[in-house]
Amino acid sequence: MPSGPNSRLPNQRAIIDRRALAEAVAGLHHERGAHARPEIIAALKDALYRGREELERRLLAKPAAGHEITAGHAFLIDQLVRVIFDHASTHLYPAANRTAAERIAVMAVGGYGRAEMCPHSDVDIAFLTPQRDAPWCEQVVEAMLYLLWDLGLKVGHSTRTPADMVRMAREDLSIRTALLEGRYVWGDEPLYEEAAKRFRDEVVKGTERQFVIEKLAERNARHKRMGDSRYVVEPNVKEGKGGLRDLQTLYWIGKYIHRVRVAAELVDVGLFTRTEYTSFRRAEGWLLAVRCHLHTITGRAEDRLTFDLQRQIAERMNFVDRPGKSAVERFM
Structure with missing residues (x-):
């Protein structure tokens, strides 16, 4: 654990x-x-x-x-x-x-x-x-x-x-x-x-296969409920496709099968390469940061990146305009 x-x-x-x-x-x-x-x-x-x-x-x-x-x-x-x-x-x-x-x-x-x-x-x-x-x-x-x-x-x-x-x-x-x-x-x-x-x-012990089947079915149902696309214009950073819950599902399955305490140990058991885990970890950290900004700005447990919040968070995360692309476009 x-x-x-x-x-x-x-x-x-x-x-x-x-x-x-x-x-x-x-x-x-x-x-x-x-x-x-x-x-x-x-x-x-x-x-x-x-x-x-x-x-x-x-x-x-x-x-x-x-x-x-x-x-x-x-x-x-x-x-x-x-x-x-x-x-x-x-x-x-x-x-x-x-x-x-x-x-x-x-x-x-x-x-x-x-x-x-x-x-x-x-x-x-x-x-x-x-x-x-x-x-x-x-x-x-x-x-x-x-x-x-x-x-x-x-x-x-x-x-x-x-x-x-x-x-x-x-x-x-x-x-x-x-x-x-x-x-x-x-x-x-x-x-x-x-x-x-x-x-x-x-x-x-002995329920690993059942757990994987049930978690993947749960993930598919969630994707369908949330629009089943990575490209929604106001994404949910927790529950949406490609969001935090997808990463957590991957880690849950790995931890359940390999009996490890933390996701980093999945490299040691050969499920991920060091490069893969570093990439997942970086993406997770960025999404967690976005979620923290969402909670801070709204003063509540908010997970949906609405248009108005996209601009505010892009500014807080130091995104700036570049030729041909605005700060909020680069953030998204």
Whole structure:
């Protein structure tokens, strides 16, 4: 499963200083107890706002750095989730002697799991617990979700045991694909490792051919729905033909068959040449950058390059007019 976003991020503390934020949250709780909630939410919101501001500055300075900026947004959310988990599990619902059932692993899935988040991407989280109906786990998860919602984040979430995860992944292609991108964020790491191993051994093993057939059928249906052409005049950079989802589908199939954690390892197993992977990676980074600009300009999760947005993004990405071709034509 994918590694975290922080390995390729320069100057991480300029985005968010988790230790300082955690100390501030602990201090507020120590001083005011349950009455500190508004101040704690304000501190978390301020950290989110400042982190996004820093990443917007970096995007303007390096307007084609899609991988760096999306990894930065995933890093920002990681640190907030960690602070919130620690606050919920130690301050709001302390348990001195937790039982074996009172464990939680927080896992990022989907685009968040890949560490490819644009400014207004959904935060997709899976909470893993050893068994169902554990009151402490339910309380901590609920407290975390309310804090994340109070920050204005759009959270996709599930709470499952490893056995639930295996059963549902076998039955549902979307769940299986999301878990393929699963990444440990915080909490009980051995529980996460158990779930990851069971996913590989009990879901992936022996179903490779079926997965390829289903993902290609899904891709064909999506192409038909989106116009089935690379040359639409207002393309969708995520779902359109030749867009991010096509690249991700290629990587998903390769990762599923070859059991690798990240797409770069597909070179090592011989699926891509180094030149091919570099070309795919460059295209992906450029599309991710365009998507970040779309989110930043519109203030929402926008993926369609409308005519008015094409001009704005061409300017932000430093395209200029050339003889016989305008800046926006060169961008497109």
